[in-house]
Amino acid sequence: MSFEFPESSPFRRSDFVFGVATAAFQIEGANKEDERCESIWDRFCATPGKVANGDDGTVACDHYHLWEQDLEMIAELGVDAYRLSIAWPRIMPVEGQVNSKGIEFYKRLIAKLNELGIKPFVTLYHWDLPQYLEDRGGWLSRETAYKFAEFADIMTKALGDSVFSYATFNEPLCSAFLGYRFGQHAPGLTEDKLGFQAAHHILLAHGLALPKMRENAPKAEHGIVLNFTPAYPADPTNAADVLAADFDEQQGIHWFLQPIVEGEYPAAIRQQQPLWWPTILPGDLALISQPIDFLGINYYTRHVIKASENGPRQVVLPDVERTDMGWEVCPEALTALLVKLNQRYTLPPIFITENGMAGADSLENGEVIDQQRCDYYQSHLDAVAVAMEQGVDMRGYFAWSLMDNFEWAFGYEKRFGIVYVDYASQQRVLKQSAKYFQQFLQQRAGA
Numbered sequence: 001m002s003f004e005f006p007e008s009s010p011f012r013r014s015d016f017v018f019g020v021a022t023a024a025f026q027i028e029g030a031n032k033e034d035e036r037c038e039s040i041w042d043r044f045c046a047t048p049g050k051v052a053n054g055d056d057g058t059v060a061c062d063h064y065h066l067w068e069q070d071l072e073m074i075a076e077l078g079v080d081a082y083r084l085s086i087a088w089p090r091i092m093p094v095e096g097q098v099n100s101k102g103i104e105f106y107k108r109l110i111a112k113l114n115e116l117g118i119k120p121f122v123t124l125y126h127w128d129l130p131q132y133l134e135d136r137g138g139w140l141s142r143e144t145a146y147k148f149a150e151f152a153d154i155m156t157k158a159l160g161d162s163v164f165s166y167a168t169f170n171e172p173l174c175s176a177f178l179g180y181r182f183g184q185h186a187p188g189l190t191e192d193k194l195g196f197q198a199a200h201h202i203l204l205a206h207g208l209a210l211p212k213m214r215e216n217a218p219k220a221e222h223g224i225v226l227n228f229t230p231a232y233p234a235d236p237t238n239a240a241d242v243l244a245a246d247f248d249e250q251q252g253i254h255w256f257l258q259p260i261v262e263g264e265y266p267a268a269i270r271q272q273q274p275l276w277w278p279t280i281l282p283g284d285l286a287l288i289s290q291p292i293d294f295l296g297i298n299y300y301t302r303h304v305i306k307a308s309e310n311g312p313r314q315v316v317l318p319d320v321e322r323t324d325m326g327w328e329v330c331p332e333a334l335t336a337l338l339v340k341l342n343q344r345y346t347l348p349p350i351f352i353t354e355n356g357m358a359g360a361d362s363l364e365n366g367e368v369i370d371q372q373r374c375d376y377y378q379s380h381l382d383a384v385a386v387a388m389e390q391g392v393d394m395r396g397y398f399a400w401s402l403m404d405n406f407e408w409a410f411g412y413e414k415r416f417g418i419v420y421v422d423y424a425s426q427q428r429v430l431k432q433s434a435k436y437f438q439q440f441l442q443q444r445a446g447a
């Protein structure tokens with residue numbers, strides 16, 4: 001494989017960061033070790049019918065024990081950065097108390113990353129809320145936002161500027177909407193209004209935490225990671241489809257971005273669905289809209305939306321390339337999304353904090369040939385480069401994921417890694433896509 005890095009390539013910029021990403025619950029395992037308490041995902045996994053094959057996070061990739069070898073593997077890939085998350089249940093397994101064993105685990109990990117010359121990108125919340133907080137209402141309770149700010153304070157005091165970049169949350173949409181509105185994620189509730197209330201409390205938590213994070217880690221960058229799935233009308237000449245697609249984006253994109261950047265929720269939600277509107281107290285939006293140093297965007301696919309008598313519905317187009325999740329492969333929509341958001345908002349620098357695909361990978365003769373994933377990365381990197389050429393201030397790109405891991409409601413059935421994990425032996429094998437990424441980075445370094 002050979003990659004072109006002409007003088008004009010935006011990826012030659014020395015401040016552009018390439019990395020790989022994971023999240024605590026998806027890889028760590030050891031869910032009862034060193035006093036870690038139960039999280040909402042442990043409870044959800046233990047609820048029959050919620051997670052494929054009854055899979056859970058008891059062992060996952062056993063990263064809690066294999067972390068050193070995993071970090072060495074990351075270094076071997078030649079990346080500039082590693083994005084990980086902190087398990088709140090390890091840090092505060094008992095309410096109001098700090099567990100030094102949890103803190104020490106992450107301190108060691110971050111120290112080793114710095115030793116290896118890999119920039120640590122830390123996400124404070126990637127979905128594993130302590131169950132004791134869910135028992136008191138979870139993200140439906142305003143109190144949880146204050147509890148998160150306490151946790152963020154403790155964690156950023158402990159790690160300070162040894163971390164390059166902190167994100168408060170990963171994908172508030174998933175925690176709020178999949179967790180409290182559509183029931184596919186923990187804690188499994190299913191009411192529109194609950195989803196919007198949870199979303200507001202998560203954004204409030206982000207706003208409450210930010211000043212403490214800045215104080216504790218003044219040299220680090222501070223921001224948030226949002227996931228965006230742009231919506232396209234099934235028939236662009238049909239006004240109803242166009243409106244339905246727009247309303248999909250009001251909920252999925254603008255509900256999360258507009259309050260952060262402009263201090264307002266999209267009026268379209270109140271106009272079209274007044275019953276969904278959450279309780280918002282005076283001052284909340286001012287907290288939520290404090291300046292951030294970066295915006296993380298996670299992108300995987302697009303939606304195609306058709307208006308119907310029963311409301312908008314997602315259409316599955318025939319004859320388009322799909323991944324093992326059934327998600328359409330559409331790199332053009334990534335460029336279009338970035339350019340559109342850049343025109344619509346005044347944004348801080350952007351990182352693609354997740355991008356990748358699940359494949360039906362198998363280990364054969366010691367190898368995993370995942371050509372579709374190599375092509376996926378190539379086309380999406382090209383899509384990012386085109387957005388940069390069109391003026392979007394992009395600062396980095398992270399592949400999701402470093403290795404196969406616990407894919408939430410899909411358990412271990414779906415493999416997103418560029419590294420294959422044999423769960424029985426915990427052996428890691430670099431897939432063809434990991435080698436692709438490695439060569440890409442080597443050639444960039446030499447360009």
Ligand code: IFM
Nearest residue numbers: 023171298354400407416
């Ligand atoms: O695995 C998840 C990750 O935890 C959050 N973003 C999407 C990924 C793939 O579904």
